[in-house]
Amino acid sequence: MNKDISIIISTYNSPEWLTKVLYGYNAQTFRNFEVVIADDGSDEKTKKIISEIQKEVFFPIYHVWHEDNGFQKTIILNKSIFATTTDYILMTDGDCIPREDFIEQHIKNREEGYFLSGGYYKLPMKISKQISKEDIYLGKCFDINWLKKNGIKFSFKSYKLIAVGIKSWFFNFVTTTTPSWNGHNSSGWKSDFLKVNGFDERMQYGGEDREFGERLINKGIKSKQIRYSTVCIHLDHARSYVKPEMIEKNLQIRKETKANKKVWTEFGIKKE
Template sequence: MRDKKISVIISTYNAEAWLEKVLWGYNAQTFRDFEMVIADDGSRPSTKALLDRMQAEVFYPIIHVWQEDEGFQKSRILNKAVERCAAEYIVMSDGDCVPRKDFLEVHAEYMEEGYFLSGGYFMLPMPISEAISREDIEAGRCFDVQWLKANGLKSSFKNNKLTSAGFKARLLNKVTPTGATWNGHNASGWKKDIVAVNGFDERMQYGGQDRELGERLMNYGIRGKQIRYSAICVHLDHARGYKTPESIAKNQAIRKHTRESKCIWTNFGIRKEA
């Protein structure tokens, strides 16, 4: 049997309720030629139990890549997940981002040699995040602005992410002032390019480790392509206890060095340099 066209990497840590909703979102995809690689940064056994149950209920294969819980080590588990990907093309997102049914179809349509794709997310408040059911995901209600407003969503320009399609979406992708960066919640690129820059810098914890990977890709000659109004996922709310001023400051210093030195390689990535 040939390899799947796309490998999807989803990061998670002890968030089974959100992860289940995300997996239902991928089960509703119009593009079906993919495998699911779960990058699990040390979750309890109940996450594996969820994945075992879901494997019997979804159409796509699930590969569970797990490591011991040693604090926030997302970069390390993502590198392990990249190595496990069987496809030549990788889509990365998070275990709190539910994809719209055309999410992977958009990534597959826009994928191009020499580029990575930069998507965004639509942030939902906690009450709506908790209220969304499997049926709401399968029917697409949780991506419908009118349904969301009926459940408490406020009006905002950001709602255009959910209502734009076709020419309008392409126009907004082009004119948005937001740069085409590698965003861990919604980005994709060629495995060979990610490996060529040695993946994520494992010194980095919360705060910009995904952007730093994108900066090395750009130093390597890979350009970013904006799809934030086309590839849509909704972000379920949660606390961020792992965010510290120390991790942010350390990561900013590493990113500053990457930008100023134009380096393409980290000695702290997939391959470890002595």
């Protein structure tokens, strides 16, 4: 049976976190999907856990990998877009565990001429480590009461976990956060991605996802806010790969995209 949606999950040498994330997709209410792992040069440990977990989960997993040559997420994402077999793509990260209705909400809210902009609920390292397979399958790690028992303090951000139905719609409507392309939780039509030539492969960490979304908007694709409808929890991790020169270079590329209302990148899927 043909799949309805492709889930692209980016990862780099985080097999423990990726395992938890894949368990989250094994608990989804919407089940007609494929997973493409966009692997930015992980070692054999990641390949091994993907092989092992494929025997346990119901969905197909395709492992798209290239050699480690520094932070090259944009390159592996473009390769992964090309590897998908469906018309609709959801992008997320290998440190974001999806709630059971995560894909269902993206499917329900998708619309021609739009991309969907979701968010996440960030966890500290202690709880990130503590979450077990059972906690994911039973949904405990998305239960605000369970999280409070384990040291999380209630805040306005907690409404991402407890707002459902009309409440989630209301918070999506009133939030002052601009719906942008967020690499941890956004989805759109593959045909739209190709119209802007995918991600700009000159870009490394820092705004590379936003720049992609800005070109989609320049193309006339609108953004829809669903940050309170599509829940995923973000596991903590270090960011040793972040360098000031990466941030500065990306800022300059984004400035050019905004100033010139650029739609197409010459450094994307298709090379001139």
